[in-house]
Amino acid sequence: MGRGRRAAAVSDHGKASSMKRIVFLLLCVASAWAAETPRRGGTLHLLMASDWRNLDPAIAYDSESTPLDKLLFRGLLDYGDGNDVVPSQASDWNVSADGKTYRFHLRPGVKFSHGREVEAADYVFSLERILDPKTGSPGQSLYLDIVGAPEFAAGKTPHVAGLLAPDRGTLVIELSRPCYIFRYLMTLGFAAALPREVVVRHGKDFQYHMEGSGPYRVAEWRRGARWRFERNPHYAGTDGWFDAVEIMIGGDAMLAAMMVERGEIDVCRAGAATRIRFQRDPRLRSWLHAVTPCNTCYLFLNTEMKPFDDARVRRAMNHAVDRRRLEKLMAGDAVGAEGVVPESMPWSNPGRPRYAFDPERARALLREAEMPDGFKTEMWYTMGRGLDERLAQGLQQDLRNVGITVELKPTAFAAYFDKAQTRRQVPCGLFGWYQDYPDPSTFLDTLLNGDRITEENCNNQAFYNNPEVNRRLNEASRIVDGDRRLQLFREAEDLAIRDAPWVTLYSDRLTVICHPRLRGDVPHPVWGWRYENMWLAE
Numbered sequence: 001m002g003r004g005r006r007a008a009a010v011s012d013h014g015k016a017s018s019m020k021r022i023v024f025l026l027l028c029v030a031s032a033w034a035a036e037t038p039r040r041g042g043t044l045h046l047l048m049a050s051d052w053r054n055l056d057p058a059i060a061y062d063s064e065s066t067p068l069d070k071l072l073f074r075g076l077l078d079y080g081d082g083n084d085v086v087p088s089q090a091s092d093w094n095v096s097a098d099g100k101t102y103r104f105h106l107r108p109g110v111k112f113s114h115g116r117e118v119e120a121a122d123y124v125f126s127l128e129r130i131l132d133p134k135t136g137s138p139g140q141s142l143y144l145d146i147v148g149a150p151e152f153a154a155g156k157t158p159h160v161a162g163l164l165a166p167d168r169g170t171l172v173i174e175l176s177r178p179c180y181i182f183r184y185l186m187t188l189g190f191a192a193a194l195p196r197e198v199v200v201r202h203g204k205d206f207q208y209h210m211e212g213s214g215p216y217r218v219a220e221w222r223r224g225a226r227w228r229f230e231r232n233p234h235y236a237g238t239d240g241w242f243d244a245v246e247i248m249i250g251g252d253a254m255l256a257a258m259m260v261e262r263g264e265i266d267v268c269r270a271g272a273a274t275r276i277r278f279q280r281d282p283r284l285r286s287w288l289h290a291v292t293p294c295n296t297c298y299l300f301l302n303t304e305m306k307p308f309d310d311a312r313v314r315r316a317m318n319h320a321v322d323r324r325r326l327e328k329l330m331a332g333d334a335v336g337a338e339g340v341v342p343e344s345m346p347w348s349n350p351g352r353p354r355y356a357f358d359p360e361r362a363r364a365l366l367r368e369a370e371m372p373d374g375f376k377t378e379m380w381y382t383m384g385r386g387l388d389e390r391l392a393q394g395l396q397q398d399l400r401n402v403g404i405t406v407e408l409k410p411t412a413f414a415a416y417f418d419k420a421q422t423r424r425q426v427p428c429g430l431f432g433w434y435q436d437y438p439d440p441s442t443f444l445d446t447l448l449n450g451d452r453i454t455e456e457n458c459n460n461q462a463f464y465n466n467p468e469v470n471r472r473l474n475e476a477s478r479i480v481d482g483d484r485r486l487q488l489f490r491e492a493e494d495l496a497i498r499d500a501p502w503v504t505l506y507s508d509r510l511t512v513i514c515h516p517r518l519r520g521d522v523p524h525p526v527w528g529w530r531y532e533n534m535w536l537a538e
Helices: 012-029 066-072 120-131 151-152 196-208 253-261 273-281 311-320 323-329 359-370 386-400 413-420 444-448 467-478 482-499
Strands: 002-004 041-048 078-079 085-087 090-094 101-106 163-167 172-173 216-222 224-232 244-251 267-269 288-291 295-301 334-336 375-382 404-411 427-432 502-508 508-514
Touching: 012 066, 041 267, 066 151, 066 196, 066 216, 066 224, 066 244, 078 120, 085 090, 101 120, 101 413, 120 163, 120 172, 120 196, 151 334, 172 444, 244 386, 253 267, 253 273, 273 288, 295 311, 311 386, 311 404, 323 334, 323 502, 375 386, 386 404, 386 427, 413 427, 444 467, 444 482, 467 482
Parallel strands: 002 427, 041 244, 375 404, 375 427
Antiparallel strands: 078 085, 090 101, 101 172, 163 172, 216 224, 224 244, 267 508, 288 508, 295 427, 295 502, 334 502
């Protein structure tokens, strides 16, 4: 399954109390990572099933890349232990009374890994690079509320009028309208500082010559085999306890679990069989940690490709799927879901429309769509992941029962991610999305707002475009009133569910195997793993 990074805001108090409950739950399930005095030294060892697409922060926007990207790059803002936004490489920041001007003062002494001090102009350059269509950044549409950003993205102006660096230590961002989530957008990797001279020198090859202002730098890289990060000698922060991070590429969940058990790597996700084996072993039982991330996994139906341009066909797909059977098939690795905004979010909509498992209704809808004998299609998903394999086979069986013949297309993660986010390439596919920030727009606006559709690097894999949904999401992005935003998000979600651009399937229920020597941070409610806050016991 592909995945993106990362509900509705009622009030800051409501969000804070909800996040406190989530943080408390994470602390309970990860009690082995109790607070200790961090220890510097050693090497963190990890195993990835396949190489990631790209660690350039302008491009990286998936669950494989984000935790590692944060080791290399930093921005002005970040999160504390919960969802409160705090300064990172800014010393302080403020917002004007009308909500349209953000002023950041840079923390002095912050340097890139090649030794130059970070300046405000680096942030101007990095944000303009995101907005430049030649970069192909999936984050471009997130920053179009900056004054002059649409004109710059259209090639009408040489610079973005609302990005200003009045001096080396001050960045000013002017917005065309108040944007409730803008502080969250400034925590994303897209907003990290990059050294202009290095990016310009290497162009598209910057991903092979990366220099950032995070605690680590790339020391060695062999595509498809191995990565090694070593400490940034110029990093002035206090996090980043390992001397190095080594990532081996290639291996499934079973191999990863064996390597943790042998002490060859430090942490991995447990598949169903491995989880049962560890649970039955008194020595290994305490190595397991339950984590419930905030995500939605789904089968997207490309509304620009036949037969999924017909809503009746899409609704038939929804009625054909037996979610309860699929949940059992996933053997405890997931819990069934039916909406766009995950039910684990405090503001998800319990009254949203639902599709009952009803094969007869599915067949009737196919007859209405003049497909009484069904049709043939392809279903894409990420190869090498047992859960996706089981899920794809289960969906194939359910759909066969109503006359839909599905050819399964397991594909390497990077290639699948690129294809799924390019127009008219993938008719349907398994995908997942984790929250980027604690607001429902991270799901609804990012994934289903048709105004954000692009030819490539499009987060709306269904290429779904309903003007009524777009209007509600656009209005919600402009207002602060919590009750009104909640109403707009719920209306937009209800309309989208009725249009059925997805077959919503499940939310992850992860079990992680953690070697006892690994200590430190519990999974963060937004970022998930934060390797920079972990360390190795002696």
